[in-house]
Amino acid sequence: MKDKDIELTIAIPKGYLHDEGYQYLSKFGINFDSKSSRELVFYDRKSKVKALLVRPSDVNVYVEHGSADLGIVGLDLLKEQSPDVVKIKNLGFGYCKLVLAVKKDSPYKDSNDLPANCKIATKFTRLANDYIQKKGLIAEVVKLYGSVELAPIVGLGDAIIDLVATGSTLKANNLIPIETILESTAFLIANPVSFKFKKSRMSPFLM
Amino acid sequence: MKDKDIELTIAIPKGYLHDEGYQYLSKFGINFDSKSSRELVFYDRKSKVKALLVRPSDVNVYVEHGSADLGIVGLDLLKEQSPDVVKIKNLGFGYCKLVLAVKKDSPYKDSNDLPANCKIATKFTRLANDYIQKKGLIAEVVKLYGSVELAPIVGLGDAIIDLVATGSTLKANNLIPIETILESTAFLIANPVSFKFKKSRMSPFLM
Numbered sequence: 001m002k003d004k005d006i007e008l009t010i011a012i013p014k015g016y017l018h019d020e021g022y023q024y025l026s027k028f029g030i031n032f033d034s035k036s037s038r039e040l041v042f043y044d045r046k047s048k049v050k051a052l053l054v055r056p057s058d059v060n061v062y063v064e065h066g067s068a069d070l071g072i073v074g075l076d077l078l079k080e081q082s083p084d085v086v087k088i089k090n091l092g093f094g095y096c097k098l099v100l101a102v103k104k105d106s107p108y109k110d111s112n113d114l115p116a117n118c119k120i121a122t123k124f125t126r127l128a129n130d131y132i133q134k135k136g137l138i139a140e141v142v143k144l145y146g147s148v149e150l151a152p153i154v155g156l157g158d159a160i161i162d163l164v165a166t167g168s169t170l171k172a173n174n175l176i177p178i179e180t181i182l183e184s185t186a187f188l189i190a191n192p193v194s195f196k197f198k199k200s201r202m203s204p205f206l207m
Numbered sequence: 208m209k210d211k212d213i214e215l216t217i218a219i220p221k222g223y224l225h226d227e228g229y230q231y232l233s234k235f236g237i238n239f240d241s242k243s244s245r246e247l248v249f250y251d252r253k254s255k256v257k258a259l260l261v262r263p264s265d266v267n268v269y270v271e272h273g274s275a276d277l278g279i280v281g282l283d284l285l286k287e288q289s290p291d292v293v294k295i296k297n298l299g300f301g302y303c304k305l306v307l308a309v310k311k312d313s314p315y316k317d318s319n320d321l322p323a324n325c326k327i328a329t330k331f332t333r334l335a336n337d338y339i340q341k342k343g344l345i346a347e348v349v350k351l352y353g354s355v356e357l358a359p360i361v362g363l364g365d366a367i368i369d370l371v372a373t374g375s376t377l378k379a380n381n382l383i384p385i386e387t388i389l390e391s392t393a394f395l396i397a398n399p400v401s402f403k404f405k406k407s408r409m410s411p412f413l414m
Contacts, residue, residue, distance in 0.1 A: 009361070014353075040354055040357045041357070041360070041361070052357065052361055054353065054354065054357065055351075055352045055353035055354065057352040057353075058351050058352050058353060058354075061349060061350070061351060061363070062361070062363060065326070065349065065363050065364075066362075067358075067361045067362050067363040068361075119272070142268060142272065143268070144262075144265050144268060145262045145264040145265050146221075146261065146262035146264075146265060147247055147261060147262065147265075150247045150248070150259065150261065151274075153248065154216070154248070154259055154269070154274045154275075155273075155274050156268070156269060156272050156274040157272075
């Protein structure tokens with residue numbers, strides 16, 4: 001099968017939305033030839049659908065630039081990256097919360113207790129800065145790429161803003177959430193041009 | 208052992224500099240109690256040294272903010288993130304190159320062949336933009352977080368700028384490097400305040 005026979009390309013994130021993403025697509029009869037995590041491109045030759053397996057933070061990029069017609073992405077990353085894409089629908093799965101968390105033994109009970117010029121470590125710098133502004137806090141946002149829960153333990157900041165699903169990572173690191181900033185679930189998104197010109201092929205997904 | 212007894216904290220990256228980073232420290236008699244990849248903080252109680260195991264892209268952050276006195280980081284990330292740290296020395300290991308690469312069957316032999324307004328996918332947006340400017344190219348840099356080698360395969364851009372160690376990832380994806388942008392090895396860096404006030408403790412590393 002050549003790529004020119006493909007009618008629809010879908011960007012699917014690795015990580016916590018991966019399995020439910022595949023399950024969701026299988027409801028439409030879409031099943032890929034391999035789900036090995038080493039391959040990055042999969043085909044369903046019958047449905048003429050191609051899947052790109054990418055980092056969660058890259059789904060928006062592939063869809064915005066038209067390398068994928070559709071994508072599955074968390075609301076957290078939609079709000080953080082604010083890509084030029086069409087939000088088709090909330091898929092309901094992949095629930096998690098973006099929270100402000102502090103050390104269990106800290107005196108801070110909510111964001112107003114945080115000291116002026118405190119540091120807040122996070123992967124979500126845009127959402128963190130929006131939140132700080134909304135709350136009228138004076139704080140420095142420190143961008144980290146991994147293991148944000150380590151930051152307060154080693155003195156990098158008084159608080160973190162991070163995603164929480166079960167809460168077990170926070171707990172294991174003696175952190176407690178003190179405010180919820182955003183509740184997130186997975187969304188189906190589309191490239192604006194694809195959405196216009198491939199609408200009939202996409203119609204099963206639009207119901 | 209309490210953290211107040213620790214004399215030196217060192218940020219060590221996960222990934223390709225990890226093992227040689229540990230080997231380098233062991234030359235100074237520093238050996239940590241555990242090297243399990245699940246733990247993020249390790250101790251050498253005898254040397255009074257603590258290690259933070261962090262993402263490569265987070266080493267600069269922990270050192271710049273003083274949560275680590277020393278760090279081991281690639282020149283690629285030092286140039287990309289341009290943190291306020293002291294470069295102590297080139298450690299020599301972890302050699303890799305940041306290259307401009309294109310599809311094997313593309314007509315582009317060097318950067319001047321790239322079409323105007325082409326897209327270049329990369330994790331290294333600052334270094335990519337500097338390079339584009341230096342070369343007088345007109346190109347759009349597209350930031351990706353993972354598997355940059357996928358981009359040209361799925362039509363996201365004409366070229367990538369990515370790190371290459373053995374070259375096997377490029378080869379496996381039918382890409383070839385056409386220009387070298389930076390040659391990188393691991394560097395030992397220090398927090399500027401620590402460098403001033405813990406100089407005697409750091410002296411073995413300064414030789």
